[in-house]
Amino acid sequence: MFNRKSHVLLAFFLVNLLLVGLLFVHARVVQQKNRVSFLEKRKIVKELQLTDLCIFTDARYTRHPSMADSNTPFQDHPLSLEHFPSGSLMVLPPHLRPHGNE
Amino acid sequence: MTMSAFEKHRHVIDFTLSSLLRRKGKNFSLLAVYTFVIFLVASVMFLTHSIKEDAYMVLTDAPEITVQKLMAGRHDLIPLSYMEPIREIRGVQSVEPRLWGYYFDGTNKANYTLVVKKEMNNTPGAISVGNGVARNLLVKENGIIPFKAYDGSYLFLKIKDVFSSESELVSSDLILISEQDFRKIFAFPPDVATDLVLRVRNPRELTTIATKINQMFPDTRPILREEILRTYEAVFDWRGGLVIIILWGAALAFVILAWDRATGLSAEEKREIGILKAIGWETSDVLLMKFWEGAVISFSAFSFGLLLAYAHVYFASFILFESTIKGWSIIYPQFRLTPFVSIYQIATLFFLTVVPYTVTTIAPSWRAATIDPDMVMRA
Amino acid sequence: MIFHGPILGLLLGSLLVSFMLVYSAFYAVQILLRWDMRSGSEIQLGLERRTYLISVLITYALGFQLLSLFLFIYTADHLAPLFVGAMCAAGSLNVNPWGYPTIVLKIVNFILGAVWLVINFTDNRAWDYPLIRKKYALLLCIAPLILAETIFQTAYSAGLHPNIITSCCGTLFTADAAGVTSGIIALPPIPLAVTFYTLMGATLICGVYYRRAGKGVTLFSILSSLTFLASGVALISFIPLYFYELPTHHCPFCLLHKEYLYVGYALYLAFLGGVISGLGVGILKPFSGVESLKGVVPGIQRRLALASLVSNGISLLIVVYGVLSSNLILLD
């Protein structure tokens, strides 16, 4: 079977495709598994009437981006350098940017 | 495809592979860089996509409309007297005040989100904390946290329970507190709330209701849940200057490397192609070989990069990007994202990486393929 | 402008394809001006070599075009939640006037590119390259269309302003009034269904007749092109109705969704395959008289006709299956 390099390549391609296919399967399985914790999170959101995810906690406008206001100094800087790494990963909410929704 | 064309491809693949393997050092270093670029781009894509999906799924139960009051363009506390007229609007199911705010813990330099939960009003002095807060303060259930109120006095609140670590994506920095304690800590006037949240019976009426609120109270800003979801969608479409600059820097370096590798044919390679052409290979046969060369390298790099990125984001908790996301926050939510893979992401990744790589190799391949066959005789 | 991975990918892809086409067009001009098969001069030898490069460039460009067509539709679909009133790609393509023209250009360019490759393939079988000027003249026509597509697509992307939390004073609600209409004009399904089936049937019969008797090339080619146009119209009039089982949902793009088992991809590819090979048969007809192509053209035409028959057969099967298995019954 593997006496020709083209056979080896074919096998290599197939193994890789299989592995990539497994990613899809894995993602599916984990999605199913996480359903419970999703429901828990949704319950918290519903009970506490939350509007934002807790991903960046370093600045107020990154913690609650949808509820952000404009009284934090420097946050309308183009790169939101007040809190550099997350501030630049997380764009400033559009209503705080000089050109609105662009 | 006829049988002989198929056999021809196999022959060419045989030869291409031996030719690639003969230049191991060069080709493996190319493969490594290529894989790394794909890995980076794919990691960012997986990460942002999962956060978006999570936001979408978790926030579907967020309040339909949030009403903020504005004062001179700033977020202001909303009078509770606004509630009654809003409740009168047709289609509004309920209106509730929300009391929440940020509490900066000076000793730990961490920022918490304090949220009033009605049920806690019966047990003043007790709080529930997010797992991130507990981790940061090294406290457990029944532990006591001192809060410095705005009048300078101290409040000692007892932890009743801690949120599960699974829920950190929404609860990591939360502290649930009773209304009495909340108003005491912030010296919060009794007749106002942070904002108002509405439940609406018919989703089609959302915009109408929002418009009515806006007409009734021109100093308010109604925020729709759909807008929040859309904004999350837009915000996480990776615009992150840092990430993009790094990625494009890496991509550029890679393209230069690819270009250099592809253009700089060594004398040995030139001679080899010359021989092939002299003994009966046609230009398009050499082009076919170059096509397979690119296909093997691109395919390998693509699948390795994809697999590594998946492992990185979903198994290793995006360790390479951790500091980027963490920023200076003291409370760093530890959440495992739910994996999402789609053909769409893969196609996007293909366009961002394989297409430019392939384009840079076309001309050099052609240049190699059109070497004069009599070159080997003249040399 | 949306900084969105797929959009960046599409823009990058289009830019590269345009670059490849412009480069090819530059040498197309050289070939039109200076090609002289009888000469063994270095200029001629150089130009002959360039033709290899151009073939490769166009082949890759065509592959990218096909992928980008689907990626574009999919992206439009994916972006729909960002726009108030857009339910799927049909709506988000209508966000600004560039969306639909981009799609149309993408399809036209793909077909033209494929036809070019058919001509190129045929020409390369003849020792004197008899079609060289014609094919490079055609290339000069395709290049501006590709550029136009890139410009349209860029304009479309640049004009995407998602309805996100836009302001503090409720401008969103005025924007909503002029929001996205769902875009696809409903066409009367029954007459169009009749037209579609008639043309499709005629094409298949004519194709079989051509394969048997070797006659009717022109008619077959014209019929396949008409069938393609009819399929396009059918895709926004009656085909989706059966798949969605909704008498009002005319969107041809939702067929690409998982709910419908991605049947849209097969259908689109089959329609495209049918028109390309059908057109190819007709395009080659005038060249069957060329001395050096006499032995080559009929064989290629027969293979193309077969491909066209297979593609059209597959699309017909898919449509018929959709109609028969549907719970929807159209009454006019």
Add this chain to the structure above:
Amino acid sequence: MIRLNEIRKVFNTGKPNEFVALQGINLTIEAHRAVALTGPSGSGKTTLLSILGCMARPTAGRILLGDREITSLPERFLTEIRRSTFGFIFQQYNLIKGISVLENVMIPAYPTGEKHASLKERATKLLNLFNVGSKADSKPEWLSGGEAQRVAIARALINNPSVIVADEPTAHLDTRLSLELMAILKDLKEEGKTLLIASHDPIVHSSEVVDRVVAMRDGQMQ
């Protein structure tokens, strides 16, 4: 039969370093004969050989292969003719390093899409014919000069050409190996192959195999 008519080859046309490699070449090569081209280096032997062997196209003039005019055939078709009509033996052997001797012999037939098994069988047969069958799996860099030469001949024969083109085939061989080579060429000629040899080696000129010697100087026949 190959006929050359007023062949002219110019390199770097129109540039200051323009160089006329061949001029006014008229030559007919009969089938089943052996022709040797001789002359000092730079006399145009190799250029003429590459034009004869369909590797390069002349700047002007006409070439007839049998009764087919091939002068202005594009590379695509010229290669096909070259592959099926000509087998090449080079001065440097020009075997490809790093792949097996067997593969080296098979490579010229790859573009034809012949079945791998049958191709392999033919290649093995040829190697055995030239007594290098035992080296099939070794790499060419480990072969001796004589072995390499014989592998190169096997490779030249894989597509069963009617004409063998050899460029200075004895340049790296000692007398014994040169004579051995001429014996192999003699066998090939007896099998009905046409031989075209460029060489300034007297062993070649004086060999009984060679029917005709064409002397060249400054791109012209003498």
